[in-house]
Amino acid sequence: MGRIGYSLLYVFLAIVAVFQIFPIIWLFLFSLKDNREIFSGSPFAMPTEFRWENYLKVWESGIGIYFWNSIWITGVAIILTILLASMATFAITRMQWKLSKLVLGLFMVGLMIPIHSAIIPLFSMFLSVNLYDNPLSIVITYTAYNLPITMMILLGFYYTLPREIEEAAIIDGCSIHRMFFRIILPMTMPVMSTTVIINMIYNWNEFVFVNTFISSDKYKTLTVGIQNFIGQYMTDWGAIGATLIISVLPILLAFVFFSNKVVEGISASAVKG
């Protein structure tokens, strides 16, 4: 292919990049403007002055609580999911028992389920055990629904662990729990970090469970919180923009610092339909 041909390809790829990135840049620009500027000026113009007070305003009027809830719920669910998934994957791949294939199959079926089909019974279950409007319901739901994909990613790694490690540990008189927590778990660190990333993206961005199981403002996470919030600020574009930027910033920052891990995690999650 000639030089002109290659140049055209670059132009094409650059246009795609602009299409992918520009709406987010536009969002950032209007998050720093006031309505007068947004409605009268060009949407592509830089703000005449950077109105960071938009961020301060939305943070102080409630976004801070949602942000904190998103952080702790995401974090606790990640720890619980990865711990339980690692234990189950260990027992399925490394220990000998008849039903291991069947149990693995059950977990893998969990990958295909449309979550919306389960949401009405989940709602009534939580209502009847007093977990409705309790963040615990969100933590256990995230954990359950992320177990299959987390195990899927862990599996390959567990299968390749050499048997000799376990044999040596047991011959040395190491208990199985000690072996799992002190030897196996640390060895799976690279693949665990991939599952942390993928769980983080899923939990941080999840909407329908929180929207259904939580009614108090004090327990809402960002995805649901910003919905209410935007309802209030219907016409204040600067405030809406600032809210949205705050809500996506942690994941974007994680992407800036760990982009290769994120790429790896998203590729590994491709099995999830």
Added chain:
Amino acid sequence: MNKVMSNKWIIALYVLPALLLIGILIFIPLILTGYYGLMDWDGVGAMEFIGLDNYIAALQDLKFWDSAWHSFLLAIFSTLSLGIYLAISLILASKIKGADLLRKIYLIPMLLSSVAIAQLWIKVYNPSNGMLNYLLMAIGVENPPAWLADTSIVLYAIFIPILWQYAGFYILIYYAALKNIPESIIEAARIDGASPFQIAYRIKLPLIMSVVKVTIVLAVVGSLKYFDLIYVMTGGGPNGASEVMASYMYKLAFTSKDFGYGSAIGFLLLIITLIVTVIVRKATATKEEIQY
């Protein structure tokens, strides 16, 4: 060694917490959905068994079929858009400098929540102050459409952010598959005088066909489950023009408080998803793995 590694108590201790969790929170609810579908129930009061009435009503419910049709259309659009993603990936994988950075840029929308994407695109589509109509008016379009308020275009308007959101994901998958093709094969074809287009169409594409088939399954099944984006962007409106199966079910249960009927729709959504998954998997099943 074997004795320790097949200790039933230890196995139970390691597997049961996870198994109980998916049993109670995934499998039991799925069964209950089908069961609740047999009831007349407002979600709080007593249930009344009404047999298959809800399911029969669903099959005759035009709104349900409309929502199923919209889900189906989104599945078709998603599958067709794989062609665009594939074309971009073929270019990206053909010795482009900066390919790694580009595919990361493409991936960024995939990291945002559907709620944030929906809110952002509501603004993009805003009839008077949105980015899109500003551009259209700047190039001389006199009456640009009110994208999300027009029943005849709302579904297409919703598909653009979906296309935008998932582009990076599919490009990532295709790019990785294309990079896996041994350079020697491409080199041999080039020496034999194949043009870049012939190499792409006759050699690269067949070699990554198994990956393409997996992505078709993902695109179709994923489309049947769309909810967040549509729920936030249009709530299924205007006048049901962008309603999909999941949003219709959600509205029946949590807005109209018709939990019995909502459950029946939810169960049909499950059945339809499973059937379509099996059909698409069968239709795209690879008979023999390509060896190279």
